[in-house]
Amino acid sequence: MALLIAATVVMAGATGQAAANPRYAAYVMDANTGQVLFSRNGDAKRYPASLTKMMTTYMLFEAMESGRISASTQIPISAKAAAEPPTKIGLKAGSSISVDNAIKALVTRSANDIATAVGEMLGGSEQAFARMMTAKARQLGMNSTQFRNAHGLPNADQYTTARDMAILGIALREHFPKQYSYFSTRSFKFGKNTITTHNRMLSRVKGVDGIKTGYIRASGFNVVTSIQDNGRSVVAVVMGGQSGRSRDDHMTALLQEYLPKASRGGGANLVASRRLTPGTPAAVAGAFSLPNTNIPTPDFRPGADIDVQVAAYANEQAGLRVTPQMPVPSAPVPTAQSETIAAVQQQAASIDPVQTSSTRPTGWAVQIASSPSENEALAALERIGARAPNAVGSATAFTETYNNKGTTYYRARFGGYASKDQAWNACNALKRSKIDCYAVQL
Incomplete structure (x- = not known):
């Protein structure tokens, strides 16, 4: 009931706010039939960040x-x-x-070092x-x-x-049913x-099994979510959230509204069958066979708006460009708002941070403040980040607690x-801008 109430509150906002948030996009697809249940900016180019x-x-x-x-294998x-x-x-x-x-590190911590190592090994x-x-x-x-x-x-x-990320989410489920359970790893x-x-949707909505x-700053907060419940199944995408909390709130609202509208029928594969990626090095090819035909397009079954999509894909393969007509969405988009670093870090466990995080990094850090107020520590990080972007713009902002005579303090680093x-x-560099700091090994 609490979940329903929370979703209802989110869905009650005014529509038509997407223009105020140029990074926003969302897409919901029925994973049983391929029917598009919701699309807003679904075909607009966005940065994937760690959805990659x-x-x-x-x-x-x-x-x-x-x-x-x-x-x-090591x-x-x-x-x-x-x-x-x-x-x-x-x-x-x-x-x-x-x-x-490595797989667990990718789906939980979203480890950049492991992603690079995987790429180097396979490619x-x-x-x-x-x-x-x-x-691919x-x-x-x-x-x-x-x-x-x-x-x-x-x-x-x-x-x-957003559309492409939904296709990828469905492909992971369909093509690797045994391995897909990795995406439900909580720890x-x-x-x-x-x-x-980082994915709080796993524990927030019944039936969510990933993904x-x-x-990154350029993309905002993104999430792809898969849910299966009572025979219904959807894969949904939200991109460009202003914070982890607003992103997850909007995703929850979309699932609340559109999962009940999804079909209990269908269930056959929606995404084209797997073939060896063209250009794969011979050492990587293993037991695969090179494709003898053109790369296939998604094999969606007929359904509302699906014939239009298939025709559009076919025309694109022939060198034409057709924009499918998508259903008019009824769900509101999030309102644009000024989200501070504090709002971001309140939901740190649910985000995949690159430049702002409460996840404790390794190596060395620069401390710029210490306060008994977490909000003050977070505000200091935001203030210094804006004031001296050349010095700390690529660093990870985080807070760390310590206890002094029974009082909890928050180090801003x-x-x-x-x-x-x-x-x-x-x-x-910070000191040249008259900002006190010191370096510390973590």
């Missing part, structure tokens, strides 16, 4: 299914992978991680792997997606759409640490520096 790792994981699943690798960590910024596991160059733990280089990912996207009918890296960190040439043990998921969150020199250089 859905495709990275798809490629891992494919390699596992071919027999080329197994869950116990993935080497290169110097490039180890140097990726947070969020990451923090393995050192020269070490390795099992495929099993020979991350650049080659990105080409493989893009080719075309196979699956993701005709408006282009990958340039395996992790989703900022790249102006890496883009997708796992890695060494002495327990790593928990992935994502965030910028982390993710790989060395003492990097941290001190950042601190010296």
Whole structure:
């Protein structure tokens, strides 16, 4: 009942606010029939952020299914992978991680270092792997997606759409029913640490079984969610959320409204069958066979608006461009609002942070304040981040608690520096702007 009330409150807002939030897009598809239940900016190009790792994981699943690798195969960590910024596991160059733990690290921590290591192992280089990912996207009918890296960190040439992310979410479920359960992982043990998921939708709505969150500043807060309940099933996408909380609220509202409208029928595959990604290195090909025909388009079954979609895909394959007519959405879009770093970090467990996070990074950090008020510490991070973006713009903002004579204090820190020199250089840059700070090893 509480969930229904919360969703009703979110859905009660005024419609037509998308123009005020240029990053916003949403899409809901009936996973049994392929019918589009809701679309707002569904075909507009957006930055995927760590939704990228859905495709990275798809490629891992494919390699596992071919027999080329197994869950116990060790993935080497290169110097490039180890140097990726947070969020990451923090393995050192020269070490390795099992495929099993790598997948868990991708779907829970959204580990950038592991994504790069996967790309290097499967593609020979991350650049080659990105080409493989893009080719695979075309196979699956993701005709408006282009990958340039395996992790989703900022790249102006890496883009997708809400529709394409929904197709990928359905493809992961359909093509890898055994491995798909990885996306419902809420936590796992890695060494002495327990790593928990960023995806709060898993525990928020009954029937949710995955899939992935994502965030960079250019994209806002993204999430793809799969839900199956009482014979009905949908995959939904929200992109460009102003915060983790507003994103999850809107996703909850969409699921509340459209899952009851989904069909209990159907259930056959909606996405084109798998084939070896064109351009895959011979060493990666394993037991796959190269396709002898053109890359297939999605094989949607007939349904409301689906014939139009299939015709549009076919015309695009023939070099034409047709924009399918989508149903007029009845669900409101989120209202644009000024979200501070404090609002973001209140939902830190549900986001996939790149530059703003409460997830404690490794290495070195720069501390700029300490306060008995968490809000004051968060405000300090926001203020300094805006005042000195050249010094700390690429760092991870976070707070850390400590107790002093029975009082809890919040340290405001910028982390993710790989060395003492990097941290001190950042601190010296802050001091030139008359901002007190000091470097500390985490």
